[in-house]
Amino acid sequence: MVLAAADVSVGDELPPVSLRITRADLVRYAGASLDFNPIHWNERFAREVGLPGVIAHGMLTMGMAARIVTEWAGDPGAVVEYGVRFGRPVPVPDDDEGALVEVTGKVTKVLEDGTFKVNVTASFEGKSVLGGAFARVRLP
Amino acid sequence: MALDLSFVGRTYPAAEPYEVGREKIREFADAVGAGSAVHRDVEAARAAGYQDVIAPPTFATILSMKASDQLIGDPALGLDYSRVVHGDQSFVHHRPIRAGDRLSVVLHVDGITSRMGNDMVSLRAEITAEDGELVTTGRSTLVVRGEGA
Numbered sequence: 001m002v003l004a005a006a007d008v009s010v011g012d013e014l015p016p017v018s019l020r021i022t023r024a025d026l027v028r029y030a031g032a033s034l035d036f037n038p039i040h041w042n043e044r045f046a047r048e049v050g051l052p053g054v055i056a057h058g059m060l061t062m063g064m065a066a067r068i069v070t071e072w073a074g075d076p077g078a079v080v081e082y083g084v085r086f087g088r089p090v091p092v093p094d095d096d097e098g099a100l101v102e103v104t105g106k107v108t109k110v111l112e113d114g115t116f117k118v119n120v121t122a123s124f125e126g127k128s129v130l131g132g133a134f135a136r137v138r139l140p
Numbered sequence: 141m142a143l144d145l146s147f148v149g150r151t152y153p154a155a156e157p158y159e160v161g162r163e164k165i166r167e168f169a170d171a172v173g174a175g176s177a178v179h180r181d182v183e184a185a186r187a188a189g190y191q192d193v194i195a196p197p198t199f200a201t202i203l204s205m206k207a208s209d210q211l212i213g214d215p216a217l218g219l220d221y222s223r224v225v226h227g228d229q230s231f232v233h234h235r236p237i238r239a240g241d242r243l244s245v246v247l248h249v250d251g252i253t254s255r256m257g258n259d260m261v262s263l264r265a266e267i268t269a270e271d272g273e274l275v276t277t278g279r280s281t282l283v284v285r286g287e288g289a
Contacts, residue, residue, distance in 0.1 A: 002188075019173070025171070028170070028171045029171040029172070031167075031171070032164075032167045032168045032170070032171035032172075033168065033171065033201055033202055033205070034202055034205070034206070035201075035205060049222065058226055058229075059198060059201050059205075059226070059229065060171075060172065062198055062229060063171075063172035063174075063196065063197075063198040063201075064172050064173050066172070066174070066196065066197045066198060067172075067173055067174060067175075069197075070174065070176060070196070070197065071175075071176075075176075075178065075188060076174060076176050076178060076179065076194065076196055076197060076236070077178065077188070077190065077194050077233075077236040079197045079233065080232065080233050080234075081230065081231065081232045081233065082197045082198070082230065082231055083228065083229065083230025083231070083279075084228065084229060084230070085227065085228040086225075086226055086227060086228060086229070132228075135197075
């Protein structure tokens with residue numbers, strides 16, 4: 001079901017989303033996005049360049065976090081703008097649990113063109129991993 | 141440090157168009173956990189008002205990253221790839237990317253600045269359809285860590 005603009009108010013909080021990112025997700029995303037940077041799948045290489053281990057693609061965290069907005073809006077095509085800054089990396093351990101990223105969202109503004117601005121946060125172990133993340137959403 | 145400022149304003153057009161396939165959209169949607177039927181089912185996409193299945197909001201990274209690689213790999217600029225970090229990314233969708241699109245990308249170098257020993261390269265990828273319609277504008281900053289950083 002697609003959300004109607006009339007049912008949205010500034011201050012509305014979006015249903016939070018929990019993302020679990022495992023090594024399998026990194027491999028799948030590498031193939032889908034064609035981003036084969038070895039820091040996202042090769043532990044030895046990641047450590048050699050000074051990382052704590054394999055880290056998630058920032059674009060994977062960004063892509064997964066978009067769900068909070070697309071699922072709320074009911075139509076992924078409603079997202080007319082989406083932007084993030086990449087903050088801390090998300091290390092993904094070599095186990096079945098993976099890394100847990102918590103995503104929240106809040107409607108902060110109605111813009112002049114009638115679109116809604118939604119501020120998004122994503123945190124790992126209580127610390128922000130996407131800075132200044134926001135989406136602009138056009139609803140019917 | 142000290143990248144060649146004359147690169148500001150340069151453009152890098154992609155060699156050939158990118159053909160957006162239904163299976164690639166499904167594969168990408170699976171990879172980012174985008175569950176909507178409009179990424180997978182043509183009938184559902186049409187019922188939602190689209191001509192064909194549409195791509196998730198960050199699908200354009202496939203095109204913009206490839207475009208950025210042209211700059212990163214340009215020997216004249218001399219970027220040290222091992223020191224390059226993706227600082228930020230945004231996409232403005234003038235309309236959703238959809239299966240069947242044949243997209244062309246032109247990468248623009250919008251700025252090069254230095255901050256605290258790091259070089260920041262501002263890039264803009266303009267993605268257009270075959271008929272010239274502007275589909276998506278991707279903006280990103282590449283951070284080139286300085287020797288001491």
